[in-house]
Amino acid sequence: MKSLDEPWEQNNTMKKTLLTAIVCATTATSAVFAQQHQQSVSFTGPSVWTPGTSVTLSVFLTVNYNAIGYSYFFEVPNAIAPFLTLTGETYFGPFDGQPWVGSVPFNVTTRPGYMAENRDLGAGTQHGEVLPPGTTHIADVTLTLNTGAPLGTFTMYTTSTNPLPSIVTDTDFNDNAINPPGQFVFNVVPEPSTLALFGIGAVGSGLLIYRRRKHRNGATDQCGECPDHSGHAQWRVRFD
Numbered sequence: 001m002k003s004l005d006e007p008w009e010q011n012n013t014m015k016k017t018l019l020t021a022i023v024c025a026t027t028a029t030s031a032v033f034a035q036q037h038q039q040s041v042s043f044t045g046p047s048v049w050t051p052g053t054s055v056t057l058s059v060f061l062t063v064n065y066n067a068i069g070y071s072y073f074f075e076v077p078n079a080i081a082p083f084l085t086l087t088g089e090t091y092f093g094p095f096d097g098q099p100w101v102g103s104v105p106f107n108v109t110t111r112p113g114y115m116a117e118n119r120d121l122g123a124g125t126q127h128g129e130v131l132p133p134g135t136t137h138i139a140d141v142t143l144t145l146n147t148g149a150p151l152g153t154f155t156m157y158t159t160s161t162n163p164l165p166s167i168v169t170d171t172d173f174n175d176n177a178i179n180p181p182g183q184f185v186f187n188v189v190p191e192p193s194t195l196a197l198f199g200i201g202a203v204g205s206g207l208l209i210y211r212r213r214k215h216r217n218g219a220t221d222q223c224g225e226c227p228d229h230s231g232h233a234q235w236r237v238r239f240d
Helices: 006-036 192-223 232-239
Strands: 039-044 053-063 067-071 074-077 084-091 100-111 114-117 134-145 152-158 167-170 175-177 183-188
Touching: 053 067, 074 100
Parallel strands: none
Antiparallel strands: 039 053, 053 134, 067 167, 074 114, 074 152, 084 100, 084 134, 100 114, 152 183, 167 175
């Protein structure tokens, strides 16, 4: 004999099965979507920077889908920001960005401890072209490190938060965040003139030490000529 609750139990089981299927499908769709939208930015260039000079970094964009444009900004630690400026960019690939030369400061607060420049370094494709999946050299960016910059090791990032997010636009016009941000580590070393001064100072100190030692040796020799060594202190005072 069937239980009166059997139809209800069957319906409940069917609902659970359907709900599980929906959850699994949603999870799978999200995973596929996430897998289809992967993007990153990387840089190559000199890692040793000297105040008063300029450096050029090559920028590479990696995507695993068709893209029609991108947008990114640089940010650096507060300590180095006042001494750094963007001074030019040249675009490559299917993008229509025009080369430019200027002076763009790092003066926009993005997150605690960091300042960004407010020039969008991105570009879009032209004539219906798309950027295919893979890694593409998209631009060369020139930065100038001004005189007086602090020495040490610093990291420059692409921005990841408002008001200046870095993104890649796909063919469905979706903006995909570049996250984790691209980064480039550089070391600021003394200017050549400063190194020259250090060298002159070191040579001068060496000569002074040499002369003092020579005089001390001379004082000992001269003291040896005193019958009772009474002139020893006299020679030491004279030559030290």
